[in-house]
Amino acid sequence: MKKFALIGAAGYVAPRHMKAIKETGNILTAALDPNDSVGIIDSYFPDTNFFTEFERFDRHVDKQRRKGETIDYVSICSPNYLHDAHIRFALRNNAHAICEKPLVLNPWNIDALEEIEAEMSSKVYxxxxxxLHPALIELKDQVQNIQHPDTKHEIDLTYITSRGNWYFTSWKGDSSKSGGIASNIGxxxxxxxxxxxxxxxMNVVHLLEHDKSAGYLELENARVRWFLSIDETTLPxxxxxxxxxxYRSITVDGKEIEFSGGFTDLHTLSYQDILDGNGFGLAHARPSIETVYTIRNARPDLNMGEQHPFIQK
Incomplete structure (x- = not known):
């Protein structure tokens, strides 16, 4: 049985991590969140030591480590801009870090974490x-087994998830903290x-606003027109x-890829994969971090790349 600590216990995604820790047969011994609306812990680990101040949480973890009761993993569900610092906290305490997306906001944060990880016995996941989604694993197998390896598939990615005014008051509405739409929801x-x-x-941006973004990606085997939005007026x-x-839609060569189901246990599968000695580390996270960083800092250009159909609206 491995000992876990969790940072960001009041967050939206935190219950999935609690569930994964429990379902993989492990224990949550400490949790942190400045917000004390964390009654969900009772459904999984009612004996967890809970803290609203990082300093007291840090002291508790350090005391446990000195007593030989080291935390094995720190699960990180905090706001995006704090991930880097909380990963470092885990590594300093000889614990593996399991972090939500985006791992960090900038590519150079990964560079620094790679240096720290190399000095430690702990890993970042x-x-x-x-x-790990069965439908997407099947799609990957189909693409890899195609007879013509240089085939460019035509893809439209559309993801609209409406958000109210609260979003722009929270850290999610501050691009310096969330990384903007592309990082936060894409x-x-x-x-x-x-x-x-x-x-x-190729990575071209056609639209870059606080509540919507769109562009064109050319990959080795695909041409992708993408549109992301939290503005409900953009819904079909x-x-x-x-x-x-x-509204979520991904089409490949005109065919809709259905993967709405099968999400229930993906965090548990992710945890089990890590506990089995696998998992996705810093190198796996880098390409998407570089992609959204480029998008966030791009100057929109409608003259390059193929535009998503929603751009015409």
Whole structure:
């Protein structure tokens, strides 16, 4: 049984990590969040030591380490801009770090973490759960087994997840803290596309606003037109008429890729993969971090690359 600590216990994704820790037969011994709305812990580990101040949490973990009760893993569900610091905290305490996406905001943060990791016996792991989705594994196998290895598939990626005014008051609405739309809601899709279709050869941005972004990626085996938005007015009319606030679509050569189901246990699978000695490390996370960094700092250019159909609207 491995001992876990969790940073960001009140966050949206934290219950998935608690569930994964429990379902893999391990224990959560300490948790941290400045917000004390963490009653969900009772559903998994009611005996967890909970802290609202980092200093007290740090002291607790250090005391446990000195008593020989070292934390084995630190699960990180904190705001994006704090991931780097919290990963470093884990490594300093001889614990492996399991971090949500995006792992960090900038490529040079990965450079520094690689240096620190090389000095330690602990590792850094990123939750890239789409790589474990059966439908996407099947798609990757199909692409790899194609007779013509230089084939360029035509892909449209559309993801609209409506958010209210609260979003722009929270850290998520501050691009210096969240990394902007591409990092906050798109990075797992970009990672998935690179994983399946190969390295990026061209990265063009057509639209870059606080609540929506769009562009064109050319990969080794794909041409991708992408559109990301948290603005409900960008939802297709039929989706709006149905009262839905989210729309997700990925088409490959005109065929819809259905992977809406199968998400329930992906965090547990991710944890088990890490505990089995596998997992996705710093090198796996780098390509998508570089991609969204480029998008965030790009100057939109409508004269390059193929535009997503929603751009015409």
């Amino acid at each position: 990123n939750i890239l759960q789409l790589r 990075i797992h899709f970009f990672d998935m596309l690179i994983w399946i279709f190969g390295k990026i050869q 009319p039929d989706i709006q008429a149905a009262g839905q606030r989210t």
